[in-house]
Amino acid sequence: MSEASAASVIKITQELLLGEDDRSAITPALISEKMDLVLRLNPKWAVDLDRNAVTDELIRRFSIWIGEDSSLVDVKDHVAWLDAHRKKNWRYWQRYREMLEKKLSWTAVDALDKSTDKILGQLEDPLRSGTWDRRGLVVGHVQSGKTANYTGLICKAADAQYKVIIVLAGLHNNLRSQTQIRLEEGFLGYETSGVSNVKRRIGVGNLDTDHSINPNCATTRANNGDFNRRAATHLAISPEQRPWLFVVKKNKSVLVQLLKWIQNHVADLPLSAEEIDIDKNDPLPRVTKKVTKFPLLIIDDEADNASVDTGETVVDADGNPDPEHQPTTINKLIRRILNSFSRAAYVGYTATPFANIFIHERGKTRSEGPDLFPSAFIQNLAAPSNYVGPSRVFGQPSPDGRDGELPLVKEVDDFCSGESGWMPAKHKPTHVPVYSKSEDLPPSLREALQSFLIACAVRQVRGQGSQHSSMLVHVTRFNSVQAAVHQQVSEYMRSVRQRVTRGIGHEELLEQLQGLWEGDFIPATRQVRAAGLGDLPDYDPSWEEILAVLPDVIHDIDVRMINGTAKDVLDYEEAKEKGLKVIAVGGDKLARGLTLEGLCTSYFLRASKMYDTLMQMGRWFGYRPGYLDLGRIYTSPDLVRWFRHITDAAAELREEFDLMASSGATPREYGLKIQSHTELLVTSQLKMRSARTLRLSFSGQLMQTVSLPRDGSVLQRNFKSASAFIESLGGAGEVNPSLEYGPSRYQWYGHLWRKVQSTSVVDFLRGYRTSEASHRVNSIALADFIDAMVGSGELKEWNVALLGIRDGRPSQLAPGISVNMVRRKEEGQYEDRYSIGVLLDPKDEAIDIDERQWSAALQLTAEAWARAKKAGTPEVPSGPAIRRVKGCGGDGVEARPETGLLVLYVLDPTESRLDLDEATPGLVAFGVSFPASESGVKIDYKINNVAWEQDYGAE
Structure with a gap:
């Protein structure tokens, strides 16, 4: 041919x-x-x-492209075992792979195969005799397919001869039921109705009809199908049987029944009297016997939720385990189940791993054994190129604002006015939401509902009408208030349906819908298409095409209140032929784990500043093939700011993880790194119940002032402090420094002083006042930390840069020393502060490094890019790579943890809506680049208790 x-x-x-x-x-x-x-x-x-x-x-x-997973591994006491020979004739995995290949590309299935091999290989061989215990953590992205990953892991674990597999599936019935259904499709191969003994084949069961390999299951998909006393009474297993699956909630009564059943019906080796921890005040079942015949695998879905021990103290002042410590109930029961088996493996899955990493790595109690710290491995799952995550939605910070932010987020503020209004931030279960005398719903929610109508209609025109489409309304945690909102939304949609289908009083509504389509949707679609995202068609439907399908679309939309019943989950499966169009009104049960299929529109007002809680509530992340442009997120300006904030922190931590993985670090070393990350104070304090005095380290971090006070006297004080500091340095230093370490030449406009004594830097920081709204950057805490590091022989000398731009308004800080003021775009309008997205230009951290440091940091950056399969090659090393090389050295590069970098800028006040007097010709801002350190030095940092309670008390 x-x-x-x-x-x-x-x-x-x-x-x-x-x-x-x-x-x-x-x-x-x-x-x-x-x-x-x-x-x-x-x-x-x-x-x-x-x-x-x-x-x-x-x-x-x-095909889409998928980067490589990166891992931190501790091989202590581990025996490598997984090879091609062990994988022969693995039927559970093979039939699951065949099922996936019907709906995923080869690239995606191969990536899942490699990823699950890597995870399973880091556990122990279930055929290995003796006593062993492996604890790991798999970190995915919100709504990115973690369930598919652990389903593949379960299939392979069962093939390898793990006999008891327990999946801890969230806190609520709907999530447990959803997980059960997915495991029926991907692992069991049959439906567990709990009503009939006839097992209807589904999923993988239609690919391999050999009943002899069907796994056993002790739970069902029914709302009451969790493990219970009846199941515990009748269930018995023997070593030669097929694997047993348990899909259970993280619920005290469920886990108590499961632990009792293990101790009474499965455990076979009695412990000696000395080995049994007898506590008369502990009502929970104890570990009195060990299971030696069955290797155990526990999969902990959403492992940062409920599983973490939030008790007060787990170790003493010397870091030794406290034998008297009483873990929290769920944590205690999970650990006792693990401790009941002589051969056990635990793998937590989460997109927000920080509470898990705050678990003390030495935490251990007599009856429970070691805590759930992922001591064996932490594996970061790579996201496919078509995954729409936080960085895609909210963009990335740059000196000019947010780069690449999608036009999908709508800031709304009409839902409350202080302590009153339709849905004030603080309200009681008795609150009755009413917007005005003539309208129950605020205009922003009415517009959001109209946006959902348009999204459903456009999907219909695009040929996606038989696919699920969902809208999320999440505004309160109280069921009674949710019910009122559900009623109001239902009434509004009923009114819309009547007006459109009857053609009576519909003119104004259709005019609003057309205006929304032409003024918002068409420009957004064109922007997303121009960015090459979303796999969109090349044409835009006409308004007439949308109008033609609108009546049918409106008729098909159902308004539901998500109240935790299994029916809420099963509807998607039952409506798969036609496609469910649903507006889901809910609260906490929507906030974590539960997947809303085809999520198009979100109306989201729940105020949470907890890092992990907020990320988990972002159900709009995920995959939006062919309709990414139709998604809309209606939320408050404060939540937009916090989402951007934590998006940037998460991206930085993933980059740090990749750098540590390439250097062979262990989970414990990463844990120490995370525990010093000031951005995660919210999670660490609330999950660990620590006092208001925090133990902080800033090593390896970039601290920059992105929230500046508006108080004129404070700004004047800061300018004077900077002027005195610059004048004390003597002379102009290096003027307009530059470097040429590769194909490009980098030029700065300003001054660079080298080998400045730490005392001068500390004096400047103590004289400077950072914004009270900034929890991350506190000048006094930074000064205290530098003093503490000097005591350990580090950060004794500093390089100081005063940087501006080539063309701009000049500002003189000292005789003969001036710079042209930089411009930074304001993010949000705040009365108490001038808030910007980012201060430092990425290359500014490289201003004081030599050619060897540059090359080593650039190599680390390139390796991280290669793992993530980023397009092209980096021209400038990343900040985390620069700080790592500075502090820890590298191949042929000397470590220099004794030298820090302070960068000063003067911001143009015309960008900030500030009217400053002549004594304050600009806003002085600073960034401190701390080299990485292995010293472990921390300082005490006192939190203002009133401000803390205001920000986080409701959590």
Whole structure:
């Protein structure tokens, strides 16, 4: 066959595939089907056609790319075991893989195969005799497919001969039921109705109909299908049987029944009297016997929620475990279940791992054994290229604002006015939400509901009408207030349905919808399409096309209150042929773990400043093939600011993780790093119940003032402090420093002083006043930390830079020393502060490094990019890489933890809406780049208790 003919087959088949609703799910089977259609058009093309070559080319064209997982591993007491020989004839995994290949690309399935191999290989061989225990943590992204990953891990673990598999599936019935259903499809192969003994085959059960390999399951998909006393009474297992699956809630009564059953019906080796911890005040069942015949695997979904011990003290002043410590109930029960088995493995899954990493690595009690710290490994899952995560939605910080922020977020402020209004931030269960005498709902929620109508209609026009479409309304944690909101939304949608379908009083509504489509949706779609995101069609529907399908779409939309019943989950499965269109009104049960299929619109007002809680509430992250542009997030300006804030912290920590993984660090070393990260104080304090005095380290971090006070007297004091500091340095230092370490030359405009004594830097910081609104950067705490580090022989000398821009308004700080003021875009309008996204230009941290340091840091950055499969190669080393090389050295590079970097800027006040007098010609801001350190030095940092309670007390 000629190359021209092959090219024709590829071209036409590709055109047919482009018409698919979900192009992220291009599979070999689908390609073969479309190719058959093409060959019917011209049978001559089939002569000598290399169908595999055509398939491979089309897969290449359509496949998404996925980076490599990175891991921190501790191999102590571990025996490597997983190889190709052990994987022969693994039927559970094979049938799950076949199921995935029907809906995912080869690239995605191969990545899942490699990822689960890596996780399983870091656990112990279940056939290994003796006593062993491995604890690990898998860190995914919010709504990124963690369930698919641990389903694959369970299949492989069962193939490898793990016999008891327990999945801890959240706190609520709906999430447990959802997890049960997915494991039925991917692992069990049959439906567990709990009503009939007849097992209906589903999922993998339709690919391999051999009943002899069906796993056993002690729980069902029913609302009351959790493990209970009845199941515990009748259930018995023997070593030769197939694996047993338990899908249970993290609930005291459920876990007590499970622990009792293990101790009474499975455990076979009695412990001696000396080994049993007898506490008469402890009502929970004790570990009196060990299970020696069955290796255990526990999968802990949302492992940072409820599993973490939030008790007061787990170790004494010398770091030794406190034998009298009483863990919290859920943590205690999970650990006792693990401690009941002589061979046990625990793998936590979460997108927000910080509470887990705050677990003390030495925490251990007699009856429970070691705490759940992931001592064996932490594995970061790579996100596929079509995943829409926080950095995609909220962009990335830059001196000019947010780069790449999608036009999907709508800031709203009409839902309350101080302590009153439709939904004030603080309200009671008795609150009655009413916007005005004529309208129950605020205009922003009415617009959000209209946006959802448009999204559903456009998806219908695009051929996605049979797919699920959902809207989230999450404004309160109280069920009674949710019920009122549900009633109001239902009434509004009923009114809309009547006006549109009857054609009575509909003119104003249709005018609003058309204005929303033309003024908001069309520009947003074009922006997303221009960015090459979302796999969007090349054309925009006309308003007439949308109007034609609107009545049917409105008729199909259902308004539900999510109250934790299994029915809320099952509806998606039951409506899979037609596609469910649902507006879900809820609260905490929507906040974590539960997947809303086809989520298009979110109206989200729950005020949380807890890092992990806020991220988990962001159910809009995930995969939006063919409709990313139709998504809308209506939320408050404060929540937008916090989401941006934590998005940046998460990105920085992932980069730090990758750097530590490349250097062979262990989970414990990463734990120490995270425990010093000031951005995560919220999680650490509230999950660990510590006092208001914090133990902080700033090593390896960049601290920059991005919230500046508006008080004129404070700004004047800061300018004078900086002027005195600069004048004390003597002379102009290096003027307009530059470096040329590669293909590019970097030029700064300003001054650089080297080998400045730490006392001068500390005096400047003590004289400077940071904003009270800034929890992250406190000048006094930074000064205290530098003093403490000097005492350990580090940060004794500093390089100081005063930087400006080439062209701008000049500002003189000392005789003969001036810079042109920099401009930074304001983020949000605040009465008490001038808030910016980022202060330092990324290359500014490299101003004082030599060529070897530059090359080593650039190499680390390139390795991180390669693992994440970022396009291109970095030209400038990243900040975390620079700080690591400075403090820890590298290949042929000397470690210099004794030298820090302070960078000063003068911000142009015209950007900040400030009217300053002549004595304060600009806003002085600073950034401190601390080199990485292995000294472990920390300082005490006192939190203002009133401010703390105001910000976080409700959590």
